[in-house]
Amino acid sequence: xxxxxxxxxxxxxxxxxxxxxxxxxxxxxxxxxxxxxxxxxxxxxxxxxxxxxxxxxxxxxxxxxxxxxxxxxxxxxxxxxxxxxxxxxxxxxxxxxxxxxxxxxxxxxxxxxxxxxxxxxxxxxxxxxxxxxxxxxxxxxxxxxxxxxxxxx
Numbered sequence: 001x002x003x004x005x006x007x008x009x010x011x012x013x014x015x016x017x018x019x020x021x022x023x024x025x026x027x028x029x030x031x032x033x034x035x036x037x038x039x040x041x042x043x044x045x046x047x048x049x050x051x052x053x054x055x056x057x058x059x060x061x062x063x064x065x066x067x068x069x070x071x072x073x074x075x076x077x078x079x080x081x082x083x084x085x086x087x088x089x090x091x092x093x094x095x096x097x098x099x100x101x102x103x104x105x106x107x108x109x110x111x112x113x114x115x116x117x118x119x120x121x122x123x124x125x126x127x128x129x130x131x132x133x134x135x136x137x138x139x140x141x142x143x144x145x146x147x148x149x150x151x152x153x
Contacts, residue, residue: 010143011084011123016109036109036118041100042083050092057121058112059088063100077128082141086121087112122146 016037021030045065052059062084071081089110094100111118124146125133131140 010145011121012146014109014120014122015118036089036111038105039085039088039107039109039120040103040105042102042122044102045083045100047092047094047096047098047100047106048082050094050096052091052112054113056113057086058115059091059107059110060084060086061088061092061094061106062125063106071126075126075128077130078126079129080127082125082127084121084123084125086123087115087119089118 024030039061041063043063043065045063048062048064050059050061051057062082064080064082067078067080071078075081085107087110089108089112092107094106100106109118109120124144125141126144127135127139127141129140131142133141133143135141
């Protein structure tokens with residue numbers, strides 16, 4: 001949907017356009033009490049972490065997935081990879097260490113944290129030595145574009 005409000009980021013911001021009642025003259029999305037929508041797991045895995053931080057991402061959930069041949073081919077030094085879901089409406093529907101199936105509901109799209117309106121902030125993270133970002137536990141990772149361009153001709 002966008003570039004993260006006022007600063008670009010390696011993620012995709014997703015809104016549920018199917019439940020918008022109307023858009024005001026000021027550009028505000030009006031849902032008239034309708035929920036923003038479900039957040040579902042994009043791939044099967046284990047709940048690695050659930051956090052709440054009103055200064056940045058609000059309610060979040062991070063799912064860790066099995067290292068696949070495709071991930072190891074593209075990122076040979078990958079130790080693990082995760083999907084990260086942020087700005088959830090409330091505490092996620094799952095708990096740390098729960099197994100989650102692909103397309104299983106894990107929370108609701110929300111507006112928690114530093115957010116410009118109800119949306120899902122979705123990231124892919126590759127945990128590897130020398131990654132650009134640091135997790136609170138000291139692990140390093142890179143964020144990658146969840147929708148890379150199709151270079152096939």
